[in-house]
Amino acid sequence: MHPYDYADPTFPAYEPGAARPPRRNRRPLVMALGALFALILVPVAGDRFATDRVEARTAEAFQEGMHTPSAPEVHVRGFPVLTQLASGTLRHVDITAHDIPASDNAGPLPVSELSLQLTELRKSDDDTEALARSAEATALLSYADVSDALGLEISRGTRADQVRASVLLPTGADITVATTVSVLSGNRIAFKDFQVTGGLLPEVGRLALGKVFERPIQLRNIPQGLHLRSVTTKESGLTARLSGESVTFRSDDGSRRDSVVGDSSYGNA
Numbered sequence: 388m389h390p391y392d393y394a395d396p397t398f399p400a401y402e403p404g405a406a407r408p409p410r411r412n413r414r415p416l417v418m419a420l421g422a423l424f425a426l427i428l429v430p431v432a433g434d435r436f437a438t439d440r441v442e443a444r445t446a447e448a449f450q451e452g453m454h455t456p457s458a459p460e461v462h463v464r465g466f467p468v469l470t471q472l473a474s475g476t477l478r479h480v481d482i483t484a485h486d487i488p489a490s491d492n493a494g495p496l497p498v499s500e501l502s503l504q505l506t507e508l509r510k511s512d513d514d515t516e517a518l519a520r521s522a523e524a525t526a527l528l529s530y531a532d533v534s535d536a537l538g539l540e541i542s543r544g545t546r547a548d549q550v551r552a553s554v555l556l557p558t559g560a561d562i563t564v565a566t567t568v569s570v571l572s573g574n575r576i577a578f579k580d581f582q583v584t585g586g587l588l589p590e591v592g593r594l595a596l597g598k599v600f601e602r603p604i605q606l607r608n609i610p611q612g613l614h615l616r617s618v619t620t621k622e623s624g625l626t627a628r629l630s631g632e633s634v635t636f637r638s639d640d641g642s643r644r645d646s647v648v649g650d651s652s653y654g655n656a
Contacts, residue, residue, distance in 0.1 A: 438468045441477070448517075449482060452637055453608070459484035480505040480519075487608050496536045496604050499624060500527040503610075505634070515637065522634040524613055526606070528576075529624040536604050537578075547619045551584070554596065562586040566600055568625065574615045575603040576625070611635040 446458040463471075464479040471477050482505065487498040507520035533550075534541045540553040544565050554562040563585035566578045578600040588596070606615060606627065612634035618627045 434467045434469050437472060438463050441468065441472065445480070445482075445517075449484065449636065453484060453487050455484050455488075456486055476507050476509040477505075478507060480508045489608055496528060496606065497532050498526045498606075498608060499529045499532065501525070501609070517636040519612075519634040519636075521632045522610070522613060522630065524609070524629040526609065526627040526629065527621075527624050528627060533604070533625060537599060539599065543620050543622060550578070550620055550625075552581075552596075554588075554592070556589075556592060560586055562588050562592070564588070564596060568618050568620065570615050570618055571603050574606040574609070574613075574629075576606070576615070576618055576627070577603040611637075 442461040442463055445463075446461045449455075449461070450458045460481075460483040462481040463477055464481065465471060465477075468477075480503075482501075482503040484501045484503075485499065487501055489497045502525045504523045505519040506522065508517055510517055530541050530543070530550075537552070542551050542553070544551045546567075548567050548569065549565055550568055552564050552566065554564065556562060562583060564581050565584045566581035569577045569579060571577045581596060581600050583593075609629065612631040613629040614631045616628050616630055618625055620626075
């Protein structure tokens with residue numbers, strides 16, 4: 388007998404057409420997975436809705452308070468946002484605003500772009516202000532606006548701390564001078580150590596330019612609590628870097644109850 392030609396009584400004989408073991412019902416598993424996805428997606432969707440709402444209301448309040456022609460871009464970072472709203476503090480908020488007008492008619496200097504990174508933003512007790520524990524900011528000041536403020540045609544110099552000014556004398560001669568930019572206390576930008584780099588400048592013209600550059604430009608249209616740290620020259624204008632603690636944002640109308648992170652936007656998002 389062949390070694391494999393025997394029947395093992397422990398194994399049932401195969402019979403064609405025999406019924407296969409019934410499949411397990413997978414419906415409970417599908418239902419469990421569906422419930423799990425629902426538990427995940429519903430809170431995420433609710434958090435996204437709350438985030439969109441608080442970002443929109445913050446942008447609206449910032450636009451009204453800073454008088455910008457368009458609403459800024461607002462991004463609330465961190466998940467979940469709902470728990471941040473419940474605690475009364477947004478951990479990290481980024482705001483990018485454009486074309487902030489000057490608030491001072493004497494030596495006005497608009498801000499072409501202001502980028503803010505805010506930490507721990509919360510509303511004040513009377514809902515008229517928003518307070519950030521700390522903030523970092525970058526402001527772009529276009530050469531066209533700097534030129535209007537100084538009354539001279541300003542452009543980028545040859546160094547990161549230098550600008551160039553073109554002066555047309557009454558005689559028709561075109562003079563070019565260069566001056567360094569630096570930071571003064573009180574959020575002021577100073578122009579120092581100007582020197583003639585092209586043409587001949589009479590002494591009377593030198594004295595006149597000296598008086599122009601002696602007067603610093605002050606940044607007034609920025610949130611309270613930000614302090615100017617440095618200023619450098621870029622192709623598009625002056626880049627001012629600011630930072631501070633206890634930075635305050637105020638609504639245009641103090642009686643408005645839904646200012647930045649106020650009643651309608653923040654607490655009840």
